[in-house]
Amino acid sequence: MAFERSGQEPVRDDGTDTRYELIDGVPVAMVPASGAHQVVVGNSTAVHDRKVKLPVYRSIASVREIVLIDAETLYCKVHRRLDGERWQTDLLTEPESLLTLPAIGQAVPLAEVYANVDLGEDAADPS
Numbered sequence: 001m002a003f004e005r006s007g008q009e010p011v012r013d014d015g016t017d018t019r020y021e022l023i024d025g026v027p028v029a030m031v032p033a034s035g036a037h038q039v040v041v042g043n044s045t046a047v048h049d050r051k052v053k054l055p056v057y058r059s060i061a062s063v064r065e066i067v068l069i070d071a072e073t074l075y076c077k078v079h080r081r082l083d084g085e086r087w088q089t090d091l092l093t094e095p096e097s098l099l100t101l102p103a104i105g106q107a108v109p110l111a112e113v114y115a116n117v118d119l120g121e122d123a124a125d126p127s
Contacts (some may be wrong), residue, residue: 050068054066064103065101067099073119076091076092095109
């Protein structure tokens with residue numbers, strides 16, 4: 001198996017259609033593209049997720065929604081394709097906010113998304 005860079009996206013040639021990315025030098029299989037894509041953003045990968053992965057996912061024509069969920073604070077960004085190259089970004093920061101994903105027919109309160117996460121006292125905007 002060989003690893004090489006193709007543009008900004010690491011690829012692994014293992015003879016399958018599985019795509020990989022390198023995270024801290026370790027190959028990790030990527031989730032196949034679907035109508036909606038979810039990324040949990042932690043401090044160690046936040047910049048990579050927003051500056052490298054997000055543009056790659058947005059370039060996939062079949063992706064209609066991308067959800068970035070912060071792993072440590074109550075902070076969720078939903079990117080929705082309006083048409084072609086135009087996207088709308090919604091910011092959810094309140095427990096009662098409803099995370100609605102028409103691409104997969106799901107809606108869930110943000111409080112439920114974070115039900116098992118210890119947010120501590122400082123659950124403010126991570127930026």
